[in-house]
Amino acid sequence: ADSSEMENLVPTPVDVKSSKADYTLTENTVIEVRDGEATEVAEYLAGLLRPSTGYELPIVEGPSTGPDGSISLRLASDSSAIQSQGYRLQVNSDGVQIRASEPAGLFAGVQTLRQLLPPAIEADTEQSAEWTVSGGRIRDYPRFTYRGAHLDVARHFFGVETVKQYIDYLAQYKVNHLHLHLTDDQGWRIEIDGWPNLTDEGADSEVGGGSGGYYTKEEYAEIVQYAQSRFVTVIPEIDMPGHTGAALESYAELNCDGEKRQEDTGTNVGDTSLCLDKEVTYEFIEDVISEVAEMTPGPYLHIGGDEAHTLSDEDYNDFMSCAIPMVIEQGKRPIGWHQILGADPPEQTIGQFWGTSSDAPEVAAAAEEGHELIMSPATDAYLDMKYNEDTELGLDWAGYTPVPDAYDWDPAGYIDGVDESSIMGPETALWSENIRTLSDIEFMLFPRFPGVAELGWSPEAKTDDWDEFKHRLAAQAPRWNVQGVNYYQSPQVPWP
Numbered sequence: 001a002d003s004s005e006m007e008n009l010v011p012t013p014v015d016v017k018s019s020k021a022d023y024t025l026t027e028n029t030v031i032e033v034r035d036g037e038a039t040e041v042a043e044y045l046a047g048l049l050r051p052s053t054g055y056e057l058p059i060v061e062g063p064s065t066g067p068d069g070s071i072s073l074r075l076a077s078d079s080s081a082i083q084s085q086g087y088r089l090q091v092n093s094d095g096v097q098i099r100a101s102e103p104a105g106l107f108a109g110v111q112t113l114r115q116l117l118p119p120a121i122e123a124d125t126e127q128s129a130e131w132t133v134s135g136g137r138i139r140d141y142p143r144f145t146y147r148g149a150h151l152d153v154a155r156h157f158f159g160v161e162t163v164k165q166y167i168d169y170l171a172q173y174k175v176n177h178l179h180l181h182l183t184d185d186q187g188w189r190i191e192i193d194g195w196p197n198l199t200d201e202g203a204d205s206e207v208g209g210g211s212g213g214y215y216t217k218e219e220y221a222e223i224v225q226y227a228q229s230r231f232v233t234v235i236p237e238i239d240m241p242g243h244t245g246a247a248l249e250s251y252a253e254l255n256c257d258g259e260k261r262q263e264d265t266g267t268n269v270g271d272t273s274l275c276l277d278k279e280v281t282y283e284f285i286e287d288v289i290s291e292v293a294e295m296t297p298g299p300y301l302h303i304g305g306d307e308a309h310t311l312s313d314e315d316y317n318d319f320m321s322c323a324i325p326m327v328i329e330q331g332k333r334p335i336g337w338h339q340i341l342g343a344d345p346p347e348q349t350i351g352q353f354w355g356t357s358s359d360a361p362e363v364a365a366a367a368e369e370g371h372e373l374i375m376s377p378a379t380d381a382y383l384d385m386k387y388n389e390d391t392e393l394g395l396d397w398a399g400y401t402p403v404p405d406a407y408d409w410d411p412a413g414y415i416d417g418v419d420e421s422s423i424m425g426p427e428t429a430l431w432s433e434n435i436r437t438l439s440d441i442e443f444m445l446f447p448r449f450p451g452v453a454e455l456g457w458s459p460e461a462k463t464d465d466w467d468e469f470k471h472r473l474a475a476q477a478p479r480w481n482v483q484g485v486n487y488y489q490s491p492q493v494p495w496p
């Protein structure tokens, strides 16, 4: 195979040594596991390779490498040798070996193996190709343990199948957290038993007046399970006290004037808030937080906190001093958009930075006090920003984000005075004011998303050169073509 496959990986690994010892899969190739734990990843790998190769690729308990070699997945016994979420991958003429200290590392190695095979591997029907894996060895592990991608399912609702495809794109580029923005002015998208009107009334529309929708608890569980099988942690966001129009439309008592709010199919922000003077408001958020926590196995719960413009800082801070302890009581770590840090919350509260300037002294001060940050600067990581003035889809309040800009930043260096130790990692955001379909999602995500995924995974020293990266990014296109991804063919990328 063209050894450039080893040189073209996205995210680029810590250490790559290509060689001429390629391995070619045949119908006799087996997938070999030694530990029960590796079987789940083996099944996933088989699911990737069987359709396009047409090979049986049986999963066998090793040690057994059939006559034509094997793809061997193994959890290293001396797990200390391989960093968390990391892996070692070796390709030689008798097969492929992937080693890791935990299943998540094997899964990351499988995503790399995927890119060492010809693009036709992505087809879901049998292709006649030579299934040759580039020879060499790779040592790899992530710079940040947290790599996230946000999806706004409130402005426009996206069903379970679309969310699963979104999760598959995250996995393909080693992103391991999915932040679902479940509630806003235009829709409430998650069933809450104690407050049924939230979805009976608050879910039946969306921006532009479409039919909206919501996830039943079973559907949410299906999303969580699917994400877990791709080593992706789901982070639900219930935005409060602002961006609560759908709740205010569903329950009159949540409004200070006792009147239900009108259904909102527009895109204004900042003009709604729960009624902080009413006891029922705190009963409401407590019920919601506990039900959402109960259906979320991951360690985080996001309570938004952005753009509560109708409230004074003091009222906002008082609200947060009630809401945040409720999240902690449920055994979850609270996350909020970075304004939440102004409420001087408990130290374990995480701020998600969505600013547009490196000059953010209050965020830097909060980091100094021990708060961790998720980095989503709107100038670089907001993939709802248009590429340029000709882009139909998306918004432009933070300016345009052409492909190079989504790559040309550093999650640890963005905010002046913040140390890398305070940064959990980058997270892309995709707000859906005018993003309606999976095809729209793909157009905004690709080709910018893989670049941010690389910033989260690869060593800093290997992610500071757009002129080097753009060639590796371009080399991903043949895979996207086979996958049918509707990507923006930016003139700034040297497509093959």
Ligand SMILES: CC1=[NH+][C@H]2[C@@H](O1)O[C@H](CO)[C@@H](O)[C@@H]2O
Pocket: 269, 306, 307, 337, 354, 382, 384, 395, 431, 432, 433
């Ligand atoms: C955290 C945050 N609050 C606002 C802001 O980001 O911009 C988004 C559009 O880019 C918008 O949808 C969202 O409601």
